[in-house]
Amino acid sequence: DIQMTQSPSTLTASVGDRVNITCRAGQSFDNWLAWYQQKPGKAPKLLIYRASNLDNGVPSRFGGSGSGTEFTLTISALQPDDFATYYCHQYHSYPYTFGQGTKLEIK
Amino acid sequence: QGQLVQSGAEVGKPGASVTVSCKVSGYTFSDFYIHWVRQAPGQGLEWMGCIDPNSGDTKYAEKFKGRVTLTRDTSITTAYMAISSLTSDDTAVYFCARGSGSRWWGQGTLVIVSS
Numbered sequence: 001d002i003q004m005t006q007s008p009s010t011l012t013a014s015v016g017d018r019v020n021i022t023c024r025a026g027q028s029f030d031n032w033l034a035w036y037q038q039k040p041g042k043a044p045k046l047l048i049y050r051a052s053n054l055d056n057g058v059p060s061r062f063g064g065s066g067s068g069t070e071f072t073l074t075i076s077a078l079q080p081d082d083f084a085t086y087y088c089h090q091y092h093s094y095p096y097t098f099g100q101g102t103k104l105e106i107k
Numbered sequence: 108q109g110q111l112v113q114s115g116a117e118v119g120k121p122g123a124s125v126t127v128s129c130k131v132s133g134y135t136f137s138d139f140y141i142h143w144v145r146q147a148p149g150q151g152l153e154w155m156g157c158i159d160p161n162s163g164d165t166k167y168a169e170k171f172k173g174r175v176t177l178t179r180d181t182s183i184t185t186a187y188m189a190i191s192s193l194t195s196d197d198t199a200v201y202f203c204a205r206g207s208g209s210r211w212w213g214q215g216t217l218v219i220v221s222s
Binding site for chain 1: 142144151152153154156157166167168169202207208209210212213214215
């Protein structure tokens with residue numbers, strides 16, 4: 001199984017800040033990585049697919065980078081709507097796995 | 108495009124089984140695997156397994172093998188997730204999703220295990 005270790009678990013930041021969330025994989029794979037945003041009571045929302053591709057309609061302040069075993073989600077200038085929980089997800093090989101999540105809280 | 112609509116909340120007794128359905132529309136059902144993900148209260152996302160609607164072939168996470176059964180009915184473009192031998196640890200919201208790394212998810216179905 002490919003274990004996904006996400007950090008930090010909790011991130012406290014202010015509107016306008018730039019933040020990074022990191023996901024480290026237990027083994028290297030070919031960029032079959034997605035980032036999701038989830039708000040309470042809602043299904044996850046896809047932000048990034050194939051490690052760096054912005055999904056349709058997702059604001060350009062979101063960006064994904066990385067390859068191999070280390071991947072990063074960057075939010076360039078936090079907006080109030082961005083305070084949520086974020087998950088990385090590898091869909092390279094079965095069983096698919098998720099990171100444990102990063103809760104982004106407002107300072 | 109695509110839409111996935113799941114069945115309503117379920118309450119199951121310990122040791123019993125429940126089945127959640129996922130009705131899809133707006134695309135060719137056989138073109139994309141259906142994945143199932145669950146989320147226990149206050150916890151993260153957990154991939155359970157997937158089914159190829161075309162062949163019926165399935166993949167399961169190890170912890171669900173033997174206790175979760177994924178099926179589909181192509182005539183009504185619906186996928187099903189059945190979980191048996193329920194325990195309180197199975198209390199969760201269960202989601203279906205179209206394809207891998209997908210933007211198309213069902214709305215989620217709350218399953219509560221309670222006597």
